Amino acid sequence: MQRATWWSAVAAVCFTHVLLPPEFFGQQEIAVRKDVANEPPLCLVIMDPLASRLSCPCVEGYAQRDYNALTAYLETTLRREVRLGFGESMEAGLKSAGCGHADIVIGKDSVVRADGAKAATGVEPICALADENGDCTTRGLFVVPADDAAESVGDVLDYAIYIGTSEHSEKHGMALDALREAGLPEPYDVHEVHSCSDAAAEILELVQPTQAVAVISSYAEPLLEGCGTVPKGALRVIGETEPVLFITAFVSQDMDYGTRDRITQALLHVGSDAALCKRLESSEGFVRPPDHVDGSWPGWRGPSQSGHAPQLPARLPEVASVVWSRPLSRSGLGGLAATRTHLVMGDRDEPDSCDVFRCFDTETGELLWEVAYDAPGNLDYGNSPRATPLIENGRVHLLGAMGDLHCVDLYSGEILWKRNLIRDFAVPKNAFSAWGYCSSPLVADGRLIISPGAPEASVVALNPANGEEVWRSPGRPPGYGSFVAVYPGGRCQVVGFDESTLGGWDVATGDRLWTVEPEVGGGFNVPTPVVMWGDRAQFLVSTETDGTRLYELGADGVLIRDALAKTGELSSEMATPVVVGSRVFCVQDRLVELDASDGLATVYAGEDVRLGTYAALISGSSSVLAIGNDCQLLMYDITGNGCRLVSDLAALEEAPQASHAPVYSHPAIVGTRMFIRGPNELACIELVPDEEFDGDEGLGSGIDVIPE
Incomplete structure (x- = not known):
């Protein structure tokens, strides 16, 4: 491979992450405050490639973010000394700070996670830094030389492909996903390089007829030309x-x-300091991280438990396109959880004496691991797990x-810790339902929320890393629905049902903040509360005996009044609503x-023999998908008034089409693929016909209207 002559004259200073002295930037090192509390110093490690000490x-x-200013702010707010270090790795940052252990790490998400996995103690995310446009994300950009013929990612067949190393997800894992989604057959001619400047240099220095494409980080694009690493106009983005x-x-x-809570609140309040935001090159400061921007479906009803799929297609294919399927020995009740690489489901063994949780490769359906343990019982509707796994x-x-x-x-299926709700929290026999535990686990503000339903431990928060108890709240036996997180006044609370009442619990303390006694009562309260769109802390519940009600929480976390609105036109026994706008x-x-x-x-009410007492719904921006009886999928256009059925699909051929049996196991959607569990089959189905999407802006590559 020959090198072009221009490269030797250019110094690649932007992406080598050389630690530059503060004098280079006209900044002074932080002086230790004399009025901080007499506590051990906190160690803050910065691994942000746009930090002034790590860029040019x-x-x-x-790319001149001033973390010295943030350190001074934290010392003032927390009244505690903060030692600051910089590095492209945690090890380098600790050495820079003169610390042996990092208390706070701020850096590129995938890189910190990879480094944290190697540390003696791992790290837990608490918030994300928004950029000047309020965005918390980055992307990988596919670039080619300006005179290359390629116009899209689908045109780079047989190209050499220069991608980042595995810890840089936007230019490694996500890049490989994009190649697959473009329909390019594997294997690829992949070359891993450390920096964006190296990747750009490689493709610009190749001698024809060799063709190559590089994947660079979107945040690095302005610096490649700005620092002279790449001549202006030399590269062109094709995807x-x-x-x-x-x-x-x-x-x-x-x-x-x-x-942890004090640090989280301090960072979340950075947004109220305009001067500090400017020094961090941010419009909003630190914000609560958006849920699973990578398109994963991490648990019950997906991101934020909303039932919303960003890339839901506008219509379904005429025939099911099954990517893979695996036989199952029995049907199940619990939903599916999936990332782009792993699919997790709950099941039972053949004798029905053990729970068996299995993890599959999402691309091939290969079984990666399983966890099985004795769990004898005799419950109504079978003994299969009801709760959806939480990733x-x-x-x-x-x-x-x-x-x-x-x-x-x-990734390995290794058991990190385990608890038994009945034994560990002294649940009396009369509090254990004939349906068993149904509420899916939820992580809110770093606490794992569960509902054992014991008199002294009705709702409990655990540390998700080790299973240790954080708090317990006394109360009634458990309900059947799951909890959701709401943030009135910026403070997190979880909202859900116990056996008979609706309530809200402060996530930091476990205090029950309010209670709603149903007017009629006597229902099973299976549906999950749904958080409404918008800035107001509103949520909606629908139950079989008390209809549908809309509530709002004040800044103090307490209900403003009994209900903003209510109706008896919808009284759901089991199905949880989805919300699109209002x-x-x-x-x-x-x-x-x-x-x-x-x-x-009521705007619309339409009957269909395939929709019975229960059907899961998944929403897009202009479509709603119903998973009807016998694995029948029904796609509705909602761009006008009401709902218009535009396509349907028998998702699984093995499903008995005349049984009219609901699909209780909630499917998962990742990208354009649905993972669905039928009576005797687990399958991965491609949903998109002819590359038509109902995607949110910036996601997918399709349309928002239904073609006639």
Whole structure:
């Protein structure tokens, strides 16, 4: 491979992450405050490639984030000394700070996670840094020389492909996903390079007829030309990956919750300091990280438990395109959880005496691991796990119907810790339902929320890393629905049902903040509360005896009044609604649409023999997908008034089409693929016909209208 002569004259200063002295930037090192509390210093490690100490001042007003200013702010706010270090790795940052252990790490999300996995104690994400446009993400950009013939990622067949190393997800894993989604056959001629400048140099220095494409980080694009690493106009972008989180703030996994909460609140309040935001090149400062921007479906009803799939197609293919399928010995109740690489489901063994949780490769359906344990029982509707697994921070939380809770490593299946809700929290026999434990685990503000239903431990928070108890709240036996997180006044609370009442619990303390006694009562309260769109802390519930109600929480975390609106036109026994703007959709013997902006007025009610007492719904920006009886998929256009059925599909051929049996196991959607569990089959189905999407802006590559 020959080198072009221009490269030898250019110094690649922007992406080697050389630690430059503060004098180079006209800044002074932080002086230790004399008025901080008499506590051990906190160690702050910065691994942000746009930090002034890790970049160069080539582009005015960019890549010069001043973390000295943030350190001074934290010392003042926390009244505690903070030692600051910089490095492209945690080890280098600790050496720079003169510390042996990092308390806070702020850096590129995927890189910090990779480094944290190697540390003696791991790290836990608490918030993300928004850029000047309020965005918390970055993408991989596919670039070619300006005179190359390629116009899209699909045109780079037989090209040499220069990607980043595995810890840089936007230019490695997501880049490989984009190649597959473009339909390019494997194997690829892949070359891993350390930096974006190296990748750009490689493709610009190749001698024809060799053709190559490089994947660079979107945040690096302005610096390549700005620093002279690449001549202006030498590269052309032909495609991009899905977004990933960019700069995330983490705390040490072994940090106590009091300190963790104080640090989290301090960072979340950076947004109120305009001068500090400017020095961090941010419009909003640190914000709560958006859920799973990588398109994963981490647990019950997907990101934020909303039932929303960004790349839901506008219509379904005429024939099911099954990517892979695996036979199952029995049907199940619990939903599916999936990332782009791993699919997790709960099951039972053949004798029906053990819970068995299995993890599959999402691309091939290959079994990666399974966790099995004795769990004898005799429950109504079978003994299969009801709760959907929860994937978070490289872990999976698995809850069986008999109360066995396991936390396992997502990648290996190794059991990290386990609890038994009945034994550990002294649940009396009369509090254990004939349906077993149904509420799916939830992580909110770093706590794993479960509902044992014991008199002294009705709702409990655990440390998700080690299973240790954080708090317990006394109360009633458990409900059947799952909890959701709401943030009135910026403070997190979880909202959900116990056996008979609706309530909200402060996530930091476990205090029950409010209670709603149902007017009618006597229902099973299976549907999950749904958080409404918008800035107000509003949520909606629908139950079989008390209909559908809309509530709002004040800044103090307490209900403003009993209900903003209510209706008896929708009284859901089991199905949880989905929300698109102010529009509410749910199935109870028919598909119903309510308008939350008009007192929950009924907009549409349409019957279909394939929609019975239960059907899961998944929403896009202009479509709603119903998973009907016998694995029948029904796609509705919602761009006009009401709902219009535009396509349907028999998802699984093996499903008995005349049984009219609901699909209780909630499917997962990742990208354009659906993972669905039928009576005797687990399958991966491609949903998109002819590359038509109902995608949110910036996701996918398709349309928002239904072609006639």
